Every structure is written in C-alpha cells, then in structure tokens.
Amino acid sequence: MASYPMDYEVCKCKHVSLGEILYAIKEKNANTLEKLQNITDAGTACGSCVCENDDIGEEKLDLYLVDILKKIANE
Numbered sequence: 001m002a003s004y005p006m007d008y009e010v011c012k013c014k015h016v017s018l019g020e021i022l023y024a025i026k027e028k029n030a031n032t033l034e035k036l037q038n039i040t041d042a043g044t045a046c047g048s049c050v051c052e053n054d055d056i057g058e059e060k061l062d063l064y065l066v067d068i069l070k071k072i073a074n075e
Contacts, residue, residue: 010063013045018063025072033065 006019020040030036033050037043043050043065048057051066 004063008063010061010065010068011040011042011045011049013049014041014043016040016042018068021065021068022072025069031069031073033069036065036069 004018006017006022008018010016010018010021021036021042024030024036024039028035028039030039033043046056048055049061049063049065051064052060055061055064
C-alpha cells in the first residue's frame with residue numbers, strides 16, 4: 001500500500017480514499033469490515049471494493065477493503 005497515495009480512491013461509489021480507510025482502521029479501531037463500513041461508508045453501495053470476488057466491474061481494482069484490513073492487522 002505504500003506505493004498508493006493517501007488520496008487514492010478505494011471506494012469509487014462513496015468516494016472514500018485510502019487515507020480515510022487507514023485513519024478509520026488505525027485511529028477509530030475499525031478492525032472488521034462491518035466497523036470500517038459503518039465509519040467510512042466504503043463498500044456499502046455496489047460492494048465492488050469489498051473483495052475481488054464481489055467486484056462487479058469489468059476491470060479488477062488494485063486494492064480491496066478486506067485486503068487492506070488484513071495487511072494492517074499483520075503489521
């Protein structure tokens with residue numbers, strides 16, 4: 001994730017950036033997908049940004065919410 005800028009838009013439907021997601025995880029204790037969605041609203045519209053299996057877009061995304069959560073949990 002270090003190669004992505006903080007303003008990288010992870011959730012395009014709700015316009016939620018990587019920075020907002022990381023802040024919610026690290027500062028607001030959003031350590032589950034449900035908490036992260038409640039705090040940021042990311043992944044609550046089409047759901048494509050939640051995980052690769054739920055991605056309904058023609059082109060797959062680079063970052064998914066579940067992957068970001070896992071990476072932060074392993075740090």
